[in-house]
Amino acid sequence: MIPSSSNFEQTDDHPQSLTVESGMSRAFFVVECIFVIAMLIPTAAAQPPKHVTPLSIGDPFPDIGKRATWLKGTSVESYAKGTVYVLDLWATWCGPCIEMMPHTSVIADRYAKHGVEIIGLALDPGDATATQQFVKNNPNLMRYAICEDIDGQLKTEYMTRTGAAGIPTVLIINQDGMLAWKGHPKNMGGPLAEIVLETYDLEAAKQTLNRHDAATENIANKPAPATDRDALRNIFERKDGNAMVKLADSMMGNKARLVNALGIKGKGLYYQGKFEEAKSTFTSICNESGEFKTQVLCGAAEFLVTEYQDNPDRNLLLAISLAEAAVANRTGQQWPATGTLVLIMDVVEFHIQGNKKEAVKSHKFFAQKIMQYETLRSSIPKESRLTARNRRTILGQ
Numbered sequence: 001m002i003p004s005s006s007n008f009e010q011t012d013d014h015p016q017s018l019t020v021e022s023g024m025s026r027a028f029f030v031v032e033c034i035f036v037i038a039m040l041i042p043t044a045a046a047q048p049p050k051h052v053t054p055l056s057i058g059d060p061f062p063d064i065g066k067r068a069t070w071l072k073g074t075s076v077e078s079y080a081k082g083t084v085y086v087l088d089l090w091a092t093w094c095g096p097c098i099e100m101m102p103h104t105s106v107i108a109d110r111y112a113k114h115g116v117e118i119i120g121l122a123l124d125p126g127d128a129t130a131t132q133q134f135v136k137n138n139p140n141l142m143r144y145a146i147c148e149d150i151d152g153q154l155k156t157e158y159m160t161r162t163g164a165a166g167i168p169t170v171l172i173i174n175q176d177g178m179l180a181w182k183g184h185p186k187n188m189g190g191p192l193a194e195i196v197l198e199t200y201d202l203e204a205a206k207q208t209l210n211r212h213d214a215a216t217e218n219i220a221n222k223p224a225p226a227t228d229r230d231a232l233r234n235i236f237e238r239k240d241g242n243a244m245v246k247l248a249d250s251m252m253g254n255k256a257r258l259v260n261a262l263g264i265k266g267k268g269l270y271y272q273g274k275f276e277e278a279k280s281t282f283t284s285i286c287n288e289s290g291e292f293k294t295q296v297l298c299g300a301a302e303f304l305v306t307e308y309q310d311n312p313d314r315n316l317l318l319a320i321s322l323a324e325a326a327v328a329n330r331t332g333q334q335w336p337a338t339g340t341l342v343l344i345m346d347v348v349e350f351h352i353q354g355n356k357k358e359a360v361k362s363h364k365f366f367a368q369k370i371m372q373y374e375t376l377r378s379s380i381p382k383e384s385r386l387t388a389r390n391r392r393t394i395l396g397q
Contacts, residue, residue: 065078086173086192087158089158100186101142122146131146170184248265255290266278282322301344316348
C-alpha cells in the first residue's frame, strides 16, 4: 500500500523535494527520422483509429496479463490496488528512449521505498533476441523491471488507444488503477510525486491532458498521409531523397522543428546526389537552436559514416565537424555525443589503415584527429547511436 503524505520520511529524496527535471534530449538513421516526425509533428497515426476505443486520462487501465515476456524483475500481470505503476514504453532501436534510461533509473531508485513499480515495456523488437540481449548487456542502465510486448498486443492497447504519437512515452497508473498521466519521461517527476503523495488533481488532468489530445486534431498544416510511421519507414529505407526534401520543406515553417527538418533535408539532398547542398544544410544546424540540436547533429554525423564508402575523405571530414559541434553543444546528461565522435574516429582509423597513405587525401588531418582524441577513445565512452551490428558492418568486423 502506498503510504499517505503524512507517513513519508523527511529525507533528501522525499518526493516532495523533487522538481520536474530539466529536459534531456540514438538507433540508426531510419529510427531517428521516424522518432523526430512522430514526436514533433501531429499525425493521424497519433489518434486512436475509429474502430479502437480510446483510452483517456481517468479511465481504468487494462492489465498486462499474459501479453508480455518478462526479461527482468518480477512479472506484473495485473495492477494491484494501492500501488502506483509507471510504464515506460521504449525499444532497443529508439535512441531517445535509451538516452532517458538513466533518468528513469534515478526515479526508480528514489521511489522504490514508496512502493512505486516501474516497468520498461519494449515495443517493436524486430530481431527476436534484440531486447533480451540489450537487457543482458546493460544490467545497470535499467534498474527496474523489463518486459517485451508479444506480437504487438500491448502496442495496440497502450499506444494506439492512448493516442501516443511515439516513444519514449511514459504512462502512470494511479493507486486506483486509472491512467493518471501520459507524456515524455523527462516530465514525469512532478506528476509522479503528486500521484504518490495523493495530491494529484485527476479531474484537472482529465480536462488538460484529454483536451490537449483532442486539440491535435485541429492543428493547422497537418502533414501529408505519408507521415504515417510505416510510410515514413518506407521513405527512409528506400532512400527516397525527393520525398525527404519535400517532407523537410513542409516542416520548415515551425521553429521548434527546424533543426529536425534540416537534418532530414540534408539526408534527402545527399540521396539526390547534391553533396555540397547537403553539406551546407547539415552545417547550418550548428547555427540554430532547439531541444534536439545535439541529437540531430549526431544523427547527421553517423548518417555520413554509414554512407562513408561513397567518398570516404569527404564524408568523414564533414562527419568529424558535425560530431565536434554536437559535443560542443551538449549540456548536462544530454545526448552522448562523445560516443558518436569515438565511433567516427574508429572508422577514420579503419579507413587510413586499410588504404595506402597517398590514397587518403586527408591522411595528415585524420592522423592528427586520431591523436587528439586518443584519450577519449581509450576511456570507456558512452555507446554511440549506431547499434553494435551496424558498427560491425561498417568496420568490416
